[in-house]
Amino acid sequence: MKRLCLLIIPVAFSLFSCQVALGVERFPPPDFESGHQLPQTTYPPAREGVYEYIDVAVLLGALSLSSYLVLRRRSRREIFALMLFSLLYFGFWRKGCICPVGAGQNIVLSVFDSSYAVPFVVVLFFLLPLVFTLFFGRTFCAAVCPLGAIQDLVVLKPTAVPFWLESTLRLLAYLYLGAAVLLAATGSAFIICRYDPFVSFFRVSGNLNVLIIGACLLVIGVFVGRPYCRFLCPYGVILRQLSRVSKWRVTITPDECINCRLCEDSCPFGAIRGSTTDWPKRDYNKSKTRLAVLIILAPVLALSGALATRTASGWLSRAHPTVRLADRVYLEESGKVADTTDASLAFRGSGKPIEELYTDASNIQAKIGLGSLIFGVFIGLLIGVKLIKHSIRWHRTGYEADRASCLACGRCFDYCPREQVRLKKIKEGAEGGE
Amino acid sequence: MAENKNNITRRNFVKGGIRGGFLAGLGGLVGALIGKTAKTHTVWQIDPEICIACGNCATHCVLEESAVKCVHAYAVCGYCDLCTGYLMPEAKELDTGAENELCPTGAIKRTFVEDPYYEYTIDESLCNGCGKCVKGCNAFGNGSLFLQVRHDRCLNCNECSIAAACPSGAYKRISIDEPYLPKKVGRA
Numbered sequence: 001m002k003r004l005c006l007l008i009i010p011v012a013f014s015l016f017s018c019q020v021a022l023g024v025e026r027f028p029p030p031d032f033e034s035g036h037q038l039p040q041t042t043y044p045p046a047r048e049g050v051y052e053y054i055d056v057a058v059l060l061g062a063l064s065l066s067s068y069l070v071l072r073r074r075s076r077r078e079i080f081a082l083m084l085f086s087l088l089y090f091g092f093w094r095k096g097c098i099c100p101v102g103a104g105q106n107i108v109l110s111v112f113d114s115s116y117a118v119p120f121v122v123v124l125f126f127l128l129p130l131v132f133t134l135f136f137g138r139t140f141c142a143a144v145c146p147l148g149a150i151q152d153l154v155v156l157k158p159t160a161v162p163f164w165l166e167s168t169l170r171l172l173a174y175l176y177l178g179a180a181v182l183l184a185a186t187g188s189a190f191i192i193c194r195y196d197p198f199v200s201f202f203r204v205s206g207n208l209n210v211l212i213i214g215a216c217l218l219v220i221g222v223f224v225g226r227p228y229c230r231f232l233c234p235y236g237v238i239l240r241q242l243s244r245v246s247k248w249r250v251t252i253t254p255d256e257c258i259n260c261r262l263c264e265d266s267c268p269f270g271a272i273r274g275s276t277t278d279w280p281k282r283d284y285n286k287s288k289t290r291l292a293v294l295i296i297l298a299p300v301l302a303l304s305g306a307l308a309t310r311t312a313s314g315w316l317s318r319a320h321p322t323v324r325l326a327d328r329v330y331l332e333e334s335g336k337v338a339d340t341t342d343a344s345l346a347f348r349g350s351g352k353p354i355e356e357l358y359t360d361a362s363n364i365q366a367k368i369g370l371g372s373l374i375f376g377v378f379i380g381l382l383i384g385v386k387l388i389k390h391s392i393r394w395h396r397t398g399y400e401a402d403r404a405s406c407l408a409c410g411r412c413f414d415y416c417p418r419e420q421v422r423l424k425k426i427k428e429g430a431e432g433g434e
Numbered sequence: 435m436a437e438n439k440n441n442i443t444r445r446n447f448v449k450g451g452i453r454g455g456f457l458a459g460l461g462g463l464v465g466a467l468i469g470k471t472a473k474t475h476t477v478w479q480i481d482p483e484i485c486i487a488c489g490n491c492a493t494h495c496v497l498e499e500s501a502v503k504c505v506h507a508y509a510v511c512g513y514c515d516l517c518t519g520y521l522m523p524e525a526k527e528l529d530t531g532a533e534n535e536l537c538p539t540g541a542i543k544r545t546f547v548e549d550p551y552y553e554y555t556i557d558e559s560l561c562n563g564c565g566k567c568v569k570g571c572n573a574f575g576n577g578s579l580f581l582q583v584r585h586d587r588c589l590n591c592n593e594c595s596i597a598a599a600c601p602s603g604a605y606k607r608i609s610i611d612e613p614y615l616p617k618k619v620g621r622a
Binding site: 041 | 457586
């Protein structure tokens with residue numbers, strides 16, 4: 001019997017291979033004489049949709065509580081506790097998905113791609129922190145964001161980053177945001193999610209390269225407070241701008257700054273700006289000329305930014321799977337490569353005409369080309385505006401948290417003697433040493 | 435909160451205006467999106483008609499053990515003795531010896547029903563979603579074996595790593611209310 005079977009196998013295979021193209025059952029499902037009942041295929045249910053709304057409720061609650069703790073309670077200890085909760089809930093329990101940082105990409109894709117419907121929960125996740133930031137400052141960063149929380153835990157030996165370096169490194173975040181928006185809008189990839197450095201820690205598994213990036217950021221984070229938040233986070237960039245016009249804000253002192261400078265070094269994120277003195281006349285005149293030059297320079301920068309990204313757009317467009325596939329198929333068609341890939345085989349199997357693929361790919365490339373032009377102008381202008389901003393002297397009479405950079409962590413509160421008075425830890429008047 | 439006690443200064447007025455503008459902008463964004471938001475949350479799933487069982491599912495999932503498993507639609511299965519999803523193409527013997535089995539983890543169990551029919555069941559705890567059996571079954575059989583994202587395991591990442599690596603574009607987001615795309619009898 002076995003011998004017979006062995007003979008049959010090759011014959012059978014060759015017979016069956018003739019019928020590969022057919023989609024219907026090649027062998028009719030049997031009628032069992034023994035009355036054998038077919039087992040049921042099990043399909044474990046997805047997470048109930050209602051839980052997604054529970055996540056939104058937790059986010060709303062955490063944001064409200066964070067704002068209350070930062071602005072009213074002014075308690076670092078309580079902010080820290082809430083931060084731990086958020087790390088456990090949004091990080092380790094929900095495994096970092098979905099998060100407001102990545103949700104923006106879904107919004108962008110939904111705006112540009114008519115066939116993609118963004119789930120309502122994702123819209124809420126994106127929106128709630130923005131609205132809260134408009135009213136209370138970056139309280140989301142303080143105690144709700146799990147990515148911020150995991151970095152906040154390792155801030156052990158913070159060192160000051162020079163202002164020029166901080167400001168320059170922050171350009172990375174704008175670049176990241178621009179690239180993320182561009183690639184999300186064209187449906188190429190969600191790079192914020194793909195290169196989310198800490199999500200592998202939450203899941204205790206993931207892509208090795210991303211895991212290494214995350215580990216490096218945590219090691220850097222021991223010495224430079226929250227490097228991802230300050231220099232890379234694309235959502236943080238949006239929050240920065242909204243925080244500038246927030247209705248309420250973090251204040252180091254509960255009432256009035258007495259310029260004691262005790263808080264000066266308390267911020268591990270370099271967000272405290274001191275009192276300013278007036279400029280000498282000579283500096284003032286010099287800076288007026290500089291400002292004029294910089295204003296003229298801004299359009300030049302915008303143009304060169306556009307040129308730079310125009311050249312990079314070919315590389316950027318390779319992030320889109322259709323473009324990659326078209327490139328590959330072209331190489332195979334023109335005989336430049338002999339082998340095939342899974343993707344090109346699958347494409348040929350689908351029966352779609354190659355011309356259609358080429359048209360699709362060039363459409364996408366055109367879109368990415370246009371997008372990267374806008375992206376380049378944006379980055380160029382941004383550098384110009386940054387330069388202009390830094391050449392203007394802003395007037396400050398006391399020590400305050402920079403509206404944009406302050407992550408509302410609450411570390412500086414305790415350093416302020418006025419805060420100690422408020423908490424009745426020291427008596428009124430005791431702080432004046434003079 | 436000290437700032438708020440001040441009278442209206444020019445700076446505060448401008449800030450309030452910009453804030454209002456931002457709020458209006460966000461409101462406008464929501465308004466524009468509200469018509470096309472999906473009522474329900476979405477999950478990732480593999481369209482078995484597009485899937486080519488390349489094996490990426492086993493290796494590209496962010497989970498150590500992939501969320502994708504092989505699923506068996508019994509009603510589609512021909513209950514063949516000579517199952518090309520179960521046996522190696524060049525199998526020496528037609529029995530349950532490991533060297534004859536296509537499945538690298540031995541996740542498919544073969545039980546005798548009645549002559550000449552055998553039933554194949556998948557031990558999901560052993561399946562790694564490599565799709566070798568799916569390929570075999572699709573090539574010469576009814577295609578009753580197919581890969582599906584198992585939602586008890588899937589983390590529903592915003593960008594599915596397997597979807598990004600899928601060569602045939604078989605991954606799609608579908609409504610959480612009907613989170614599977616099972617194979618059915620009599621598909622055309």
